[in-house]
Amino acid sequence: MKLYERTLTIRVSRMKDAQALMDIDELVWTERTAPEPLRWTSREEFLRHCPPESQLVADADGTVCGYVGFRDPTGLAAHAHVCEINIAVHPAYQREGIGTRLIGEAKVWAAGQGKLKLRLRVLSTNAGAIRFYRKCGFVEEGRLHREYRVGGGYADEIWMAYFLDV
Numbered sequence: 001m002k003l004y005e006r007t008l009t010i011r012v013s014r015m016k017d018a019q020a021l022m023d024i025d026e027l028v029w030t031e032r033t034a035p036e037p038l039r040w041t042s043r044e045e046f047l048r049h050c051p052p053e054s055q056l057v058a059d060a061d062g063t064v065c066g067y068v069g070f071r072d073p074t075g076l077a078a079h080a081h082v083c084e085i086n087i088a089v090h091p092a093y094q095r096e097g098i099g100t101r102l103i104g105e106a107k108v109w110a111a112g113q114g115k116l117k118l119r120l121r122v123l124s125t126n127a128g129a130i131r132f133y134r135k136c137g138f139v140e141e142g143r144l145h146r147e148y149r150v151g152g153g154y155a156d157e158i159w160m161a162y163f164l165d166v
Helices: 015-028 043-049 098-112 127-135
Strands: 008-012 055-060 063-071 082-089 117-123 139-150 153-163
Touching: 008 098, 015 043, 015 055, 015 063, 015 082, 055 098, 063 098, 082 098, 098 117, 098 127, 117 127, 117 139, 127 153
Parallel strands: 082 117
Antiparallel strands: 008 055, 055 063, 063 082, 117 153, 139 153
């Protein structure tokens, strides 16, 4: 079933979403997409790092199929205008526009919070994600060369940003 055949709702995360979000993390954050696979040891650990309302969740006909998480990068008042994001869409729902919808809603949410900049990090080996972020208006701000050893080689960490005040 394609997205146009579903009812997609974007909403803030709830406590009851924890297991579905943990499952998405396990499927999406692999050696190809992250420096190492993301495996939560417990629901409690997940909720300590990702409490309710710290993510926008894509809900397709009652099934959590993706999210965009947001956090304050440093906790410094001088940095309060910046929001760091991460996004994941369940593999069964990818390439249906859900990620684009999530990024769009993240921009709206961030602007409503007075944020002026969204930033993210992506591995140089994740060409599909880089294309997606560029399509969403993100630009490369910096690169940490050979930052991670993954898959028998090295990957750069690319820092990308979207400016809400432009």
